Amino acid sequence: MRCLSFTPIAVLQLTLFSVTHGAKWTYSGPQGEPHWTEHYPYCGGAFQSPIDIKSELLRFDPTLHPIELQNYNLSPNEQLTLGNNGHSLQISLPSKMHISSLLHRYTAAQIHFHWGSSSRPAGSEHTVNSKQYAAEMHVVHYNSDKYPNISLAVDKSDGLAVLGVLIEVGEFNPAFDQFLKFISGVKYIGQKVQVPGFNIRTLLPVRLDEYYRYDGSLTTPPCYPSVLWTVFRNPVAISQKQFLSLATSLSSSYAQDSALMPLHSNYRKPQLPDSRVVLVSFKEGKGLHGTLTVTSPLTRKRVIQQLLVGDLADLADEGLYQLLPSGSQKLHAGKRKDHKNWQSEIVAKPKQQSLNPSPWKKNQTNRDVGKLGLAEDTLCYVSVEQRVFHQLRQSHAENQLVQNLRNAVFPELNLKSYLDCKSDLALSTIRHILRGRPSDEAFELDRSLTKALMNQKTTSTPNKQNGPMIKHGGRPSAAVPKKPLSHGYPHPWLLPMEWED
Numbered sequence: 087m088r089c090l091s092f093t094p095i096a097v098l099q100l101t102l103f104s105v106t107h108g109a110k111w112t113y114s115g116p117q118g119e120p121h122w123t124e125h126y127p128y129c130g131g132a133f134q135s136p137i138d139i140k141s142e143l144l145r146f147d148p149t150l151h152p153i154e155l156q157n158y159n160l161s162p163n164e165q166l167t168l169g170n171n172g173h174s175l176q177i178s179l180p181s182k183m184h185i186s187s188l189l190h191r192y193t194a195a196q197i198h199f200h201w202g203s204s205s206r207p208a209g210s211e212h213t214v215n216s217k218q219y220a221a222e223m224h225v226v227h228y229n230s231d232k233y234p235n236i237s238l239a240v241d242k243s244d245g246l247a248v249l250g251v252l253i254e255v256g257e258f259n260p261a262f263d264q265f266l267k268f269i270s271g272v273k274y275i276g277q278k279v280q281v282p283g284f285n286i287r288t289l290l291p292v293r294l295d296e297y298y299r300y301d302g303s304l305t306t307p308p309c310y311p312s313v314l315w316t317v318f319r320n321p322v323a324i325s326q327k328q329f330l331s332l333a334t335s336l337s338s339s340y341a342q343d344s345a346l347m348p349l350h351s352n353y354r355k356p357q358l359p360d361s362r363v364v365l366v367s368f369k370e371g372k373g374l375h376g377t378l379t380v381t382s383p384l385t386r387k388r389v390i391q392q393l394l395v396g397d398l399a400d401l402a403d404e405g406l407y408q409l410l411p412s413g414s415q416k417l418h419a420g421k422r423k424d425h426k427n428w429q430s431e432i433v434a435k436p437k438q439q440s441l442n443p444s445p446w447k448k449n450q451t452n453r454d455v456g457k458l459g460l461a462e463d464t465l466c467y468v469s470v471e472q473r474v475f476h477q478l479r480q481s482h483a484e485n486q487l488v489q490n491l492r493n494a495v496f497p498e499l500n501l502k503s504y505l506d507c508k509s510d511l512a513l514s515t516i517r518h519i520l521r522g523r524p525s526d527e528a529f530e531l532d533r534s535l536t537k538a539l540m541n542q543k544t545t546s547t548p549n550k551q552n553g554p555m556i557k558h559g560g561r562p563s564a565a566v567p568k569k570p571l572s573h574g575y576p577h578p579w580l581l582p583m584e585w586e587d
């Protein structure tokens with residue numbers, strides 16, 4: 087979907103939308119997390135964050151280089167604004183700060199935090215094998231190569247990059263005191279104080295080369311799936327006293343309010359993986375033995391091209407394993423030639439990659455597939471929401487907005503993410519791609535794939551994640567007729583498919 091230009095009608099609709107999108111939301115009570123979708127339908131949609139970073143979701147990616155940060159060392163003369171926005175403690179950052187090691191330049195905008203409470207010091211959003219840390223810091227950046235400011239980037243699929251830092255309670259952390267010592271000045275919503283600049287790098291873990299990477303969303307309304315997430319492997323520590331200062335100093339009320347609402351436990355629960363995997367830049371350490379290496383972007387591109395224009399009968403027979411979740415490599419050890427090539431190709435090209443900010447592997451692939459009319463560069467979530475809402479209103483089915491939005495964006499998000507090695511290909515996406523192919527061949531492929539996935543589900547042990555993964559990622563897209571759920575099948579999406587002729 088191409089981004090809409092601003093016509094008067096679009097502006098009018100945006101005004102209407104900004105009314106609903108200004109709706110109040112909280113972490114508990116009648117506007118708490120379960121109610122976010124009432125005003126923010128993407129919160130019930132695809133590719134949501136945070137997630138539980140489970141071992142079985144991890145895939146080693148040899149192209150993940152250390153995160154490089156520019157101009158993070160600020161002088162005390164540069165004033166930063168520390169504020170309370172009612173949901174978090176936030177520090178504004180100057181636009182000279184940026185990440186230089188990603189495909190685009192991502193300019194820093196702000197830092198904010200999520201934390202537990204004094205009685206329950208567990209408030210990180212991302213969890214690692216279900217372990218929740220005391221707090222989490224998010225350094226929010228936007229794609230300044232493509233967008234002039236964060237407001238225009240926030241609803242675009244390639245708009246944001248967030249660095250996540252897990253925080254545990256331990257040693258005193260002098261870097262965190264650079265702003266925590268001013269926290270009493272921002273007790274109420276809307277309050278702001280100026281704090282002297284400091285080296286923001288010191289808030290991050292020492293090692294910037296070890297991290298988790300996945301495709302996800304804002305963890306607060308409007309929950310747009312626009313975030314390239316980097317969560318560092320190593321947590322940083324703050325003292326118990328520092329944690330308590332964060333957890334007990336702030337209120338989500340205005341200074342003039344009579345009732346005082348304390349601001350704590352401001353974290354969202356982990357969301358479903360949705361066919362996504364978590365790339366890791368490291369291979370060593372506890373629980374990482376046997377972590378699969380991601381299959382190459384070239385293989386992925388070939389798979390998609392074959393689905394689009396190739397011989398489907400061949401795919402149903404020979405190439406079926408390529409369509410199964412990447413864990414299936416283990417089951418097909420004899421067919422890993424390409425996998426080896428992928429690694430040797432990387433070993434041969436490290437210099438070129440670090441010099442060139444646009445790694446050879448990524449954009450070219452998406453562009454080629456884009457030419458085939460499937461995935462355009464960017465999804466614009468506000469435009470998609472307007473379009474879907476308009477369609478539903480004509481059929482008086484506005485109550486289906488959450489599910490329809492999900493169906494509208496999932497295949498494209500899944501496909502982009504698959505080509506970029508950050509997702510497995512969901513069955514619903516395969517079916518989406520197969521629309522327009524001769525139905526007998528497509529049906530045969532669908533049948534073989536369904537059978538293979540069912541076998542994999544019942545026989546394979548290395549793919550424990552298949553349950554929730556296929557479950558969420560494989561919801562029927564708009565193209566696939568809805569069917570009642572059958573509990574006799576391992577999964578409803580594995581039901582035989584009906585083709586519209």
Ligand SMILES: [Zn+2]
Pocket residue numbers: 198199200224305
């Ligand atoms: Zn956050």
